[in-house]
Amino acid sequence: MNKKRMFQLNSLAGAILLAGSMQAGAAEIYNQDGKTLEFNVEGMAGIFSTDENYKGTSGGEDWQEAYLKGDLVGRSTIANGSSLYGGLGVIGLGTWGDGDAAGYTDGEERELKIENAFVGWQSSDGLLDFSFGRQQFTLGDGFLIAGDAISLGNISGVDVDRGGAYYLAGQKSFENTAILKIDPEGAFRSDLFWLQSDNPYHQDTELAGINLELVDEEKGTLGLSYMTVLDVEQNTGLSAWNQRDGMDVVSLRGQGNLGVDNLFLSFEYVDESGGDTATKIDANAWYVEAGWTFADLPWSPTLNYRHAEFSGDSNATANTNEAFDPLFFGFTRGFGTWFQGEVASNYAGPANTGNTVDRIELMVQPREDLTVGLQYWDFGKDADASDLSGTEVDLFALWSINDNWVFSPMVGVYNPDGSNVIANQGNDNTNLYLQGVLMYFY
Template sequence: MERFTRRNTLPTLIGLGLAGLMSAGSAQAIELYSDEDTTLTGNFLAVYGHFNSRKNYDGTAGGSTWREGFIKYGLSGTQGIGPFGSLYGTANLVSSATWGDGDAAGFTDGSERTTKFDEAFVGWKSGDLFPVLGKDGVDLSWGRQIITLGDGFIINDDGLNLGKGPADGDLNRGGAYYLAARHAFDKTVALRLGGKEGLHGSLLWFESDNHAQANTEMAAATLEYTAAPGTLGLTWIHGLNVDERYASDFQRQRDGMNIYSLRGAGNAGIENAHFSFEYARQNKNAGDENAWYLEGGYTFADLPWSPDLTYRYSRYSEGWDSMFTGLNRGFGTWFQGEVAANYSGPFNSNTGIHHVGLKVKPLENLTLGALFFDFKTLDTRAALNLDGRELDVYAEWAVNEHLIITPLVGLYKPRKDQDTGGNQFGGNGSNLYSQVIVAVPF
């Protein structure tokens, strides 16, 4: 999880981008006190979005116009304890809301308002206490915090924020569905060993209090090796429990489920290139499922505006449980398509997806991007046919270090509509979708 100080530069903010701010659940920090052993910072991040969709995906006619917002505020601190390393902690509240019609999928109705703790955790880093493990080679933390495994393909955070629309409001988490105001798991214990270079790994236990995720409880372990060409990693996840009050038949399979994955990311020694992959398998009572992706890209650093071109293919088998995936490296990971991933589906299950992305930087504080997705439903016999294509065009403009503006326009064309096996209401014509998001970090 990224942390900021007021001394961060504008290029750092642009490098992370608004999507990174939202996915990390980060708040920039204002230094309140600092000496040789102690730091105390105030955290603040405000995000507001205005959204419009010409089509709906909840069986209602017309389109939807709505607004979302949240403010994240709190404190973080560190305290050195001499030769025994250091203590650290964070406590952040989040106030969130949705106004207007509610989103195009009916997950919110526009009346959601909530203030709750998101992050509230403490931890200890070992400093030089265990030289064989390197600086801070032991990092132990517990409480409400974000847990991310690898690239977030399986576990990114607890960022699903439904409102009062589904299940008579029983899944309501307080609004700001698209902005995903809350990211932290309710209860966690995380032990990370070996730092971030060479051989390192982690042991984790985490439990959600998110009713839409059936309050799932899981244990996990990772083993990674990081060198200059990149990182190779293994992940194991075991489902410990779900809350029967909220679990669907599909989610009940998480109790006792085992997930295994092999993943990698880096440049493979090729300057300006970037590659990543992951293959994961779920063993559950209903049968084995798998999901995988391959991605490659290249930044043409010597050309004007330094264009970055990326291609990815991802495939999720018919009964794949998308778990706690989420927005990780920016638009398109792992919410693929702003309309498809957030409102219409597919929701990272029973689908194969081709993706092409292009980014350019005409100015130091301005990034322009275009994202194309082609969705193919694997099995339509007992599921909706969610074949379709989507094109999203966006800009990320850091006006200054305390203001980021991100407009986006999407064009989504499903193959089927609600009357012919799909779920778009009012025909299978193209849906024009638009949003503008304003972030104010301090």
Template sequence: MQQRRYISISAAVGLAVAVLGAGQSAQAYEFYNQGETKLNADVLAVYGWFNSRKSYDGNSGGTSWREGFIKYGVSFEQGLSGNGTTYGALNWVSSGTWGSGDAAGITDGSERTTKIDDAYLGWRSGNLMPVLGEDGLDVSFGRQVVKIGDGFIINDDGLNFGKGVADGELNRGGAYYLAARHAFDQTAVVRIGGKQGLHGDLMWMKSDNRAQAKTELAAGTLAYTTEPGELAFTYIHGIGVDERYASDFQRQRDGMDIYSVRGAGNAGVENANFAFEYAWQDKSAGDEKAWYVEAGYTFADVTWSPNLTYRYSRYSEGWDSMFNGFSRGYGTWFQGEVAANYAGPFNSNTQIHHVGLTATPQEGLKLGVLYFDFDTLQTRGNTDTSGRELDLYAEWAVSDHLIITPLIGLYQPDKSLDNGGVQGGGNGTNVYSQFTVAVPF
């Protein structure tokens, strides 16, 4: 049971958590722009300090640790004199974890790795095919991030284990929470129809991530997008896994079919946002389902323009969270900084009520409060991860090249390690804190 817990989660993935919160507009330095040629130097450094008074690795007591990474390389665009645009990138990531390792024991503090993350080439059609619209055909291949919708099923390959589990066999270089590496190892993507009206994607991706059993997938989407919102359908087929690293749970990905329908937009209501997705997995052990509904509203005429959001999500007992990830900010799709990253649930066998409130006191500063109520659906034979969590955070873009994000989480499970839960040292409230600094260029 403990092995399945580690293998099946999609863990603490955030593409530079602070950077996502403040926007990704400043992650490249343009050092050459002449004619149809653009060259960028891509540099992003993130460092974080973490402390948890409780642990979720089978031990009592707390832990403190540090994580960091630097992503660096080049990207380019080259116009082809009316025949579209080629583009690509080559980026490395150097990462590490220091201290005692994270609260789930997935890292031990000794991880250090440098590897290529992005290495891809692509071509966009520009106005070459008017019937498809501007950039109506976009073809790319190589090592890159592939995302479907808002990341409910596939967001990236961002699971970054360390040496703390499986005798280090799943080690990807540490930085478990910050999750420096996101690209699938091998991909081929064809996007048709641009981003408005009727459009779709055909995708093939293969992971080299041992913690994901090197899963190989094919996928297709069909979407219709207008000003009020988007309605989309997705089909995903599991082609195979690497048996050497696959748990019994992950072996079901071989031959599995996933179907989903989703929608998002304001439905014509100014300052509102609505979203939903319903997905089901057809696999050898039986059908599994997951879905959510969400509604939010920004009080634009009120001081600090507060945004209030409510979401209900439900994941059946054997739902495979696949490659979901940090998508629209804190709480998607890692719900609760303690729960989603260390304690569980890990988007399986649970229902979650979520309320979020954000406010913007000034440009570049956002304050947020997130509340989660977790309820395990089937406790017989399973770990009970029912509980509640309150997260308070700030995202402060001090400048274009400095973003600071402090966060405090208060997490209280219903059960402790001694009576069916995972928190060591009793089921009292865990005080969790983190402080991340991002330096993008």
């Protein structure tokens, strides 16, 4: 029971594992007679600078982002050893300075709001776990769902303001959920889920689905998921997801090492079809990934390669949309998953639709508290999608200062190649991108 879910990390806090440190434990407020109450704090602050922006004019941007989140989490044992649990949390966030390089924020965003508000029940044997309310949900590796993390700000002419802190993405909870986890003895487990977003970028998308997993703690996990989009608020936000309404999604994935030490393998294939609009959806995406850790060498280097493809729309099919909808993808098991390329995925594009991606990554650990990574990215276009081709190199580090603090600097060098991204950048110059993020967990 409570089978290990391979490599599932649900926030930027997950990157701490790459630095050899786990998130610090919560502060225990009360623990008596089967009742516990804990308080968690998570905060991040970042400074960002780029030589170029992606608003159609040449020039750089300098901005800052921050958020601070606090949660009360309680649990009480009741009859027959089952338990009730719940959480209530708030988040404050904002963006300062010029706003981000894509123009999704303008530096004037400030917001304080409820982030988590949920209750749940778990059976004494762990077979059933049902919860509902405002909370996060991640499906598999986060390729399709990793919380409701996109947080835009002030964009002229549209109503998409969610408080900013666009890059840090501290908000991850769906407005409302109902989640049933089924975890019997043996290799199989399952999730039934209903998710309702209040994110204007996602046009208040509502969806439901089922997830089945076969878990072998020695070899890895296979997963099969089906979901359907129940509702989308048409012509709101950026009007980017109108055709999502009624879409059916099937995902097959796997991740693990097949019982071979130092090996890492991962894949996923997603098919999207149907829809309730006049134009029907026929899209797909997939990736394959392999890595090897040279455990006997100094600094234990890990070399990883990934190839991914996300279908783009074809001009030859007037009544069919082949552009892949990336849904609620997010940051899970480290930089580049699934925001692929710090400049490309966050500002320049592409963002997991109408493109191909190749990534080579080298990770080393000079000390127990320090991890250094180098990534090379090559982006191409698919079918008749916008040409956002380019290359990027990202060098980053994760330094676990102590049990509570982590610092992560990054340098990115981005070269635009495609006609559309050159137009958005206002030139074809190499873009130097700098950032530093300080993280706190308690």
